[in-house]
Amino acid sequence: MSALDELLHRHIAAGSMPGAVALVSRGERVEAVAAGSADLAGTVPLRRDSLFxxxxxxxxxxxxxxxxxxxxxxxxxxxxxxxxxxxxxxxxVVRTPDSPLDDVVPAVRPITLLDLLTFRAGYGFPSDVSLPAVAALFADLGQGPPRPQAVPAPDAWMAALSRVPLLHQPGEVWLYNTCSDILGVLIARVTGRPLPAYLAERLFGPLGMTDTAFFVEPAALDRFTSYYRAGAPGSPGVPELVDPPEGQWSRPPAFPSGAGGLVATADDWAAFGRMLLAGGLADDGGRVLAAESVRQMLSDHLTPRQRAASGLFTEGQGWGFGGAVDVATTAPWNVLGRYGWVGGTGTTAHVIPSSGTVAVLLTQRELGGPAAPEVMRDFWTYAAGF
Structure with missing residues (x-):
């Protein structure tokens, strides 16, 4: 049993998750492990091509x-x-972050594409999600844990968003999540194509990401994992089933969420990661992105003040386009320039340009808060030394 096998089985035996698929690659060296099961019953063993x-x-x-x-x-x-x-x-813009929704002032400048890419448009949520403008995002726009069948179609979603004031002036403060959903709508409107179709044409097809989509086709449901969260009050030891394979991702959503709607395999995300490491080239040598585009994605765009004010970057991270960037080595897993992120359904994926490493860990246990679980920290440390 490899060290990665042992890492996953240790956490599964401790009851932190039913199973996991992990993939770490560096050049020609690839280690992929599928451990445990796709559900709590243990009747469906995880496979390398399991969908999460x-x-x-x-x-x-x-x-x-x-x-x-x-x-x-x-x-x-x-x-x-x-x-x-x-x-x-x-x-x-609300006059102060805790102002009611009708206590507003005009934005001092327009929202730009760069604001959306860097999460500084003024929409999103900080650590205090009880603020009126933030609560409205949760209540009316389906922000928070992904629930694809509960979100209105893009035009209705944008109409609802327009009624919610910004929490801060554009460009001032990093706020989480909402900008990626707005970005998905923007891509569709600029191209005149639905977001799923455009992603398939420009990214999934060229990269061979054959299992990546916003829903799972019926023929692939046998590879789709169940999704759990920590036990309900009164029964903390029994994880709660949030979504089964035939649940919310078994049919196309009205709103394809750019913030958290995709389903994929570990190998598919790894193909995307290898493209970033190759400066925009797919495995077959075809160009998917310009090298300068990749450089901008993998660069930190936040000021020190914005990093400190975010409340999320306490372990040496800044923010690129769509993901965090390590800017300090304050933890065993930090590697300067490491880029990637975590998903609330129990997923994490990074690339480490300095070593040419891609690291993907997919589980089906919902994160309990902003702090990454121990299995992710152990996995990151393993990947840093791969």
């Missing part, structure tokens, strides 16, 4: 798709997005 809800490791993929718009000359990072998103043409 990616949740927020969808974000880097959608950011890459946005960069294809820049490369095609359709929009520039500094361009206002209002021509395609007229709902955001005259944004209002």
């Amino acid at each position: 809800r990616l949740a927020s490791i969808t974000k880097p993929i959608v950011a890459a798709a946005a960069m294809t718009l820049v490369e095609d000359g359709l929009i520039a990072p500094a361009d206002p997005v209002a021509p395609w998103l007229p709902e955001l043409a005259s944004p209002q």
Whole structure:
């Protein structure tokens, strides 16, 4: 049994998750492990090609798709997005973060593509999700844990968003999540194509990501995992089933979420990661992104003040386009320039440009808060030394 096998089986035996699929690669060296089961009953062994809800490791993929718009000359990072998103043409900003929704001032400048890519558009949530403007995002726009069948279609979603004021002025503060969903709508409107179709054409097809989509086809449901969260009050030792294979991802959603809607295998995300490490080239040598686009994605765009104010980057991280970037080595797993993110459904994926490493861990146990679980930290440390 390999060290990665032992790592996963140790955490499965401790009851932290039913199973996991992990993949770490560096050049020609690839280690992939499928351990445990797809459900608590233990009747469906996990496979390397098992399908998982990616949740927020969808974000880097959608950011890459946005960069294809820049490369095609359709929009520039500094361009206002209002021509395609007229709902955001005259944004209002709450006077203070805890102000009621009707205590607003005009935005001092338009929201740009760069604001969306860097999560500094003014929409999103900080550590305090009880603020009125943040609570409205949860209540009306399906922000938070992914629930694809509960979110309205893009036009209705944008109409609802337009009624929610910004929490901060554009460009000022990093706020989580919502910008990726807005980015998905923007991509569709700029290209005149549904987001799933555009991603399939520009990313999934060229990269051979044959299992990546916003829902699971009937023929593949036998490879789809169940999704759990920690036990309900009164029964903390019994995980709660959130979504079975035939649940919310078994049919196309009205709103394909750029923030967390994709389903994929570990190998599919790894193919995306290898493209980033290769400066935008697919495994077959075809160009998917320009090297400069990849450089911008993998660069930290936050100021020290913005990193400190985020409340999330306590372990040496900044933010690129759609993912975090390690800017300090304050933990055993930090590697300067490491790029990637975590997903609330129990997923994590990173690339380490300095070593050429891709690391993907997919589980089906929902994260209990902003702190990564021990299995992720152990996996990151393993990948850093791979």
